[in-house]
Amino acid sequence: MSKKLLSGPYLVWMAGFTVIPLILILYYGLTDKNGVFTLANIISIATAEHSKALWLSLGLSFVSTLVCLMLAYPLAMILRKRNIGKGSFVVFIFILPMWMNFLLRTLAWQTLLERNGVINGLLSALHLPPQSLINTPGAIVLGMVYNFLPFMVLPIYNVLCKIDDNTINAAKDLGANFWQTLFLIWFPLSVPGIISGITMVFVPALTTFVISNLLGGSKVLLIGNVIEQEFTKGSNWHLGAGLSLVLMVFILASMALIAKYDKNGEGTAF
């Protein structure tokens, strides 16, 4: 009895903040302004503006996930080699910026990339021509990589830490060179971490609207921007919810991936 009581608050939490909002999104997404059932909100993803925004979002999130993975994997391997104390200190350094507000960190990139910003200041001090860095898709990818990199590093680091040194040593003893160890031992054993890292970067990157607003100068319209505008400025909650449902397909697909490869929940971030 008492155990049931203890779970009460969580049930209320789940119902109030997960289930009911999801039902509301479903309700809005599948109805029009008069509350009549319609699929128009979902089908509208096919319009030129929406599908362009979706493809652009998918493309940019794919690139930034890839960059995150390429940066995070070697880093996680280096961290694993350190002894526990040093390794976790470096991890701590990586998490440290996350204690600061996400908006502030993105605004800081604005100051770095601006025409009269820090980077161009350095370039002109070196007598190099100034670059237009901000308000480009590249700047958005940079913002995504910077903000989401810790979410890639941590799950991979955690899963690598669990690999027994003896497994690696056995591979070496049996004559595997570095690349063979990497592809035949490290990678297969760290798949759960990689998959969970990929989802944790890809999903927020796909849905972001703040980064594209701040670093893209609002010139690059991502699907997250479309949804945000429908909810705030356009105040067409039905269309916004319908497009969110379309995005949810991608999120469900990535959850299915996790379920397939990370059965034991090894690739957790924390």
Next chain:
Amino acid sequence: MKKNTFALFSAFILGASAVLGGCGKSSDGQSQNGAGEVYVYNWGEYIDEEVISMFEEETGIKVIYDMFETNEDMYPVIEAGGRTYDVVCPSDYMIQKMAENNMLAEINFENVPNVSQIDPEYMERSKSFDPENKYSVPYCWGTVGILYNTSMVAPEDVPTRWSDLWKEKFSGEILMQDSVRDAFMVALKSLGYSMNSENEAELQEARDLLIQQKPLVQAYVIDQVRDKMIGGEAALGVIYSGEMLYIQEEVKAQNLDYDLEYVIPEEGTNVWIDSWVIPANAKNKENAEAWINFLCRPEIAKMNFEYITYPTPNKGAFDLLDEDLKNNKALFPDIDSLDNCEVFQYLGDEADSIYNNLWKEVKSK
């Protein structure tokens, strides 16, 4: 249609708060029944806080002060009525929308004698959204114009018209407003149409013009125009005149080697007015009128002007200002330069969605 939406939403909130104990609700209800209070709902940083305590001291009315960020944030709060406010400060078109939806109470001007301090010019302009001047008392006003950097714009290129924002030589040097109505105002006005146009052919023409301009635009921003222009990031920016005093002081304080000048384009622009209104469901209407009356007092209006730095429609307060400020044309332009100007009107949900869709087409190009 929106009733439906918010009924559902508030049902959800109510349901949630009932589940969570509902204690916040009852204490809230009690305090709202008491006399001697006034619930004020205003923009952020839109009053000198000293004024609030002066009002409380003088009248004995307790002020409960909340803030909103945009008209669109404020509207559903008043509409849902979960928390009732006695006096609110929305902008022109939103006042019209609220009045059309029977959400406003007529002000009893016998309780607001200080309304005589408001320059009749602004009461006249208010008629475009409040035709009989019965719902609203102007609080701040201003224009939208082009801000340019004197070191980046040659004297012969000084902008005088909106269409100057389409000049190739300013490629990458233009900051546009990232809001539908403001962006379309620029395009519609430069085409010689009304900024309240509902004519689809005119709107499509404006959209094409905005698409044509997009490669020249450095960024679409809202509040950042100010800081980017001060930082010398762009040569030209579309900006609200209310920012001008801050900009001029900042340019002086930072000892910049350029100046930032403000122009009201010849084609005419948006004159906006934020006014105090009393929602229909207000519980302390007389206190709300006392509040409005207090804010219309010239010395108080002057204090608020000095804090907010947005132009005041209060004639009495204007007369109390220094000559320098009175002659600041960016803040207080000559009335005749406002000949082609208009006030935004609420165009209805259908027109709003047309605007939003066209804007989306511009943004996705």
